[in-house]
Amino acid sequence: MALKPLDIFKLLPKTNCKECGFPTCLAFAMQIAMGKEDIKKCPHVSEETKAKLLQEAAPPMKVISIGKDNEKINLGGETVMFRHEKTFYNSPAIGCIISDSMSDEEIDNSIKNTIDMNYDRVGVTLKSNIIGIKDDGKGKFIDIVKKTSQTAKGLILMSQNPSILNQAIPLCKDVNPILFYADTVNYQEMGSIAKQFSVPIVVKGKSIDELVDISKKIAEMGVENIILYPEGSINQVYKNLILIRRAAILGKIKELGYPVLTIPTFMTDDYLKETMYAGNFIAKYGGIILLSKLTGEALFPLFLERLNIFTDPQKPMATPEGIYEIGKPDSKSPVFVTTNFSLTYFIVSGEIENSKTGAYLLIQDAEGLSVLTAWAADKFNAETIATLVKKSKIEEKTSNKTLILPGMVAQIMGELEEELPGWKIVLGPREAAHIPVFLKDLSST
Ligand code: SF4
Numbered sequence: 001m002a003l004k005p006l007d008i009f010k011l012l013p014k015t016n017c018k019e020c021g022f023p024t025c026l027a028f029a030m031q032i033a034m035g036k037e038d039i040k041k042c043p044h045v046s047e048e049t050k051a052k053l054l055q056e057a058a059p060p061m062k063v064i065s066i067g068k069d070n071e072k073i074n075l076g077g078e079t080v081m082f083r084h085e086k087t088f089y090n091s092p093a094i095g096c097i098i099s100d101s102m103s104d105e106e107i108d109n110s111i112k113n114t115i116d117m118n119y120d121r122v123g124v125t126l127k128s129n130i131i132g133i134k135d136d137g138k139g140k141f142i143d144i145v146k147k148t149s150q151t152a153k154g155l156i157l158m159s160q161n162p163s164i165l166n167q168a169i170p171l172c173k174d175v176n177p178i179l180f181y182a183d184t185v186n187y188q189e190m191g192s193i194a195k196q197f198s199v200p201i202v203v204k205g206k207s208i209d210e211l212v213d214i215s216k217k218i219a220e221m222g223v224e225n226i227i228l229y230p231e232g233s234i235n236q237v238y239k240n241l242i243l244i245r246r247a248a249i250l251g252k253i254k255e256l257g258y259p260v261l262t263i264p265t266f267m268t269d270d271y272l273k274e275t276m277y278a279g280n281f282i283a284k285y286g287g288i289i290l291l292s293k294l295t296g297e298a299l300f301p302l303f304l305e306r307l308n309i310f311t312d313p314q315k316p317m318a319t320p321e322g323i324y325e326i327g328k329p330d331s332k333s334p335v336f337v338t339t340n341f342s343l344t345y346f347i348v349s350g351e352i353e354n355s356k357t358g359a360y361l362l363i364q365d366a367e368g369l370s371v372l373t374a375w376a377a378d379k380f381n382a383e384t385i386a387t388l389v390k391k392s393k394i395e396e397k398t399s400n401k402t403l404i405l406p407g408m409v410a411q412i413m414g415e416l417e418e419e420l421p422g423w424k425i426v427l428g429p430r431e432a433a434h435i436p437v438f439l440k441d442l443s444s445t
Contacts, residue, residue, distance in 0.1 A: 003056050005033040011053060013044045061248050061257045063090065064200050064225045066130075066154035066176045073129050073154050075227070075287045076259035081249055083309060090259075091310035092281070093154055093288045094302060095130035097265060100140035107144060113294045115151055119303060122317055122342040126303035128153070132180070132263075132290045135159030145171050156180050156202070156261075156290070162189060169197045178202060180261075181229055187214050191221040200225035202261055206232060208243055212255040219255070227287065229261040234277055237262065238284070245285045259287030271295075275302065282306050316368030317342035323392050324349060329358035334402040334442065335394055336428065337385055339366035339374045347432045355436035357443065360397060364388045371406045382412045386419035402442075404428040 009029040020041040022028040031037035032053075039045060039053045063077035074090040098110045111131075119126040131148050133155060135141040141164055148155055149172035157168050158180040169177060181204040182190040194201035203218055203226055205211035215226050230240035244260055247253040264277035275298040278289045282305050291298065311317060319340045326349050338348050340363045352359050364384060366374035374380035389395075389403065401423045405413060407430035417425050429438045 003033055003053070005030040007056075008032050008039075008053065011045070011049050012042060015044070017044070019043055060252055061259065062225070064227065064259055066093075066178060066200065068152040068175055071129070071152045078245070078285070079249065081245060083313060087312040087314065088310050090287075091306050092286045093130035094278070094282075094291070094299070094306065095128045095132065095153065095289075096291045096294045097132040097134050097158070097263075098144055098148065099134040099136050100138040100144060101134075101136035104140075107140070107147070110293065111147055111151065114148075114153060117294055117296065117299055119300060121304065121307060122346055123319055124307060126300075126307060128294055128299065130154040130156065130288055130290070132156040132158050135161060135164060142167055142171070148172075149175060154178070154288075156288070160186060160190070162193060165193055169193070169199060173197065173199075176200065178227060180204075182214060182218055184210065184214060187217055188221075191218045191223055194218070194223045194225075195221055200227055202227045202229045203258075204229045204231055206230075206236075208240060208247070208256070211244070212253070215255045215258065226258045227261050228256065228258050229263075231266075234264075234267050234280075237267070238280060241281070241285045260285060261288045261290070262286040263290045265290065265292035271298070274298075278302055279305055283309060318365070318368035319345040319363055321363055321365035321388070323394055323397070324361040324363060325358070326352040326361050327356065327358035329360050329398070331397070331399045333358045333360055333398055334400055334404055334426070334439075335360040335362055335389075335398060336404045337362040337364060337388070338406050339364055339369055339371050339380050341366070341368050341370040341374075344370055344432075348435065351432045351435035352439070355439040357436075357439045359439070360394060362388060362392060362394060362403075371408050375409050375412070380409070382415035382419050385412075385416060389420055389423070402426055404442075407431070 009026050012025040012029060014025050016024045020028045032039055039050050059077050059079050061076045061078050064075045065072050067073040073093050077089050080086045096110060098107055114128050114131055117128060131153050133144050141159060145168045155172050155175050155177040157165060157177050159165055177199055179190060179194050179199060179201040181202040183204045201223055203211060203214045205214055211228050218226055230237050241260060244256050248257040262281040264274040267277060268274050274291060278291060281289050319342050321340055336359055338344050345363055349361055366379040403423050404426050405428055407428050410427050413425050413427060429435060
């Protein structure tokens with residue numbers, strides 16, 4: 001159960017000393033309750049109280065970190081059933097399985113795809129971030145581990161052979177590899193390896209009861225990081241994923257409070273179906289999704305779905321304020337100005353690029369709002385634009401001094417001319433798609 005502000009307040013010193021950066025202990029308690037601040041910021045709370053608070057405020061689903069330090073992947077840590085209730089925090093890791101029964105060429109191509117298949121979208125790099133390495137007893141497992149450990153991706157070691165795992169784990173220990181799997185038969189042996197190397201382990205079960213039973217036994221062995229793998233057909237798995245999330249978030253059943261692994265490729269031989277299943281698991285509630293292979297036509301829509309679902313619905317996506325050089329602008333190039341709503345930035349910059357004319361794009365911080373919304377909220381007006389023009393020193397880059405306003409805000413032109421003497425203020429098109437024609441006309445005048 002999430003702690004209430006008053007519960008937290010009771011544990012604070014109540015001296016209102018402000019050292020935490022808040023005017024009162026109560027204000028600080030409210031921030032902690034909302035998950036926006038850390039109790040560690042109060043230097044006057046005892047270690048015992050800190051530990052108590054951290055334990056009580058711990059999310060109902062454990063967060064497990066894998067991957068290299070500079071490319072950490074957090075799995076789990078979700079606190080709600082539905083995104084609109086708050087937000088989802090940690091997007092599922094998506095990747096493919098590389099088996100040692102594949103040819104050397106197929107193995108190398110799969111590793112290359114995992115590294116190369118990246119897409120830039122609204123300033124975010126979309127990429128695959130995990131690899132399952134499957135031991136089919138062909139003797140190449142260790143070689144694949146060595147090669148994939150260089151990719152900085154998360155690794156799942158899909159072998160039940162203890163001697164192979166004992167060799168493999170030290171080779172990739174820095175990515176915190178996940179052991180696959182412990183079940184009713186082998187949980188003691190696999191749990192001991194996970195404990196010995198302090199690595200996460202997948203618990204496999206055909207039913208919820210089986211998962212609860214094994215995860216309890218593994219946790220009692222002292223293994224902290226568990227990933228659940230409900231096995232079965234798409235229907236069973238989909239149903240169990242929802243039951244697991246409900247049990248973890250609403251029922252507080254701690255044996256199910258872990259991220260979940262899904263493997264669509266084990267449910268069908270049809271790659272199209274596999275991709276559709278993966279799409280379902282992004283929405284509900286896969287923490288890791290393993291495909292048989294990575295292809296652009298499957299990955300791109302899955303990445304987009306993941307991006308859409310795992311962005312915070314309360315925060316518009318924003319581009320940093322500043323000057324962006326599009327094409328190869330020079331001292332005669334005009335300056336476009338718009339707000340920092342990411343979609344606006346990408347559409348406008350894309351159309352300037354399409355025009356093959358160099359231009360400067362001045363992005364104003366309007367809290368991620370689009371042009372009309374920002375203007376209506378008085379966050380994008382003659383004064384804010386003029387302030388940015390002066391602050392950014394854009395004048396040092398262009399002697400042209402032509403500032404192009406979004407066509408939607410014609411009403412601020414006159415005021416802006418007064419705010420920026422010496423600048424020629426031009427009203428741009430209402431639709432970004434008309435920018436190439438607009439720029440062509442502008443250069444011919
Ligand atoms: S630092 Fe601690 S005691 Fe001081 S105001 Fe903040 S919460 Fe209260």
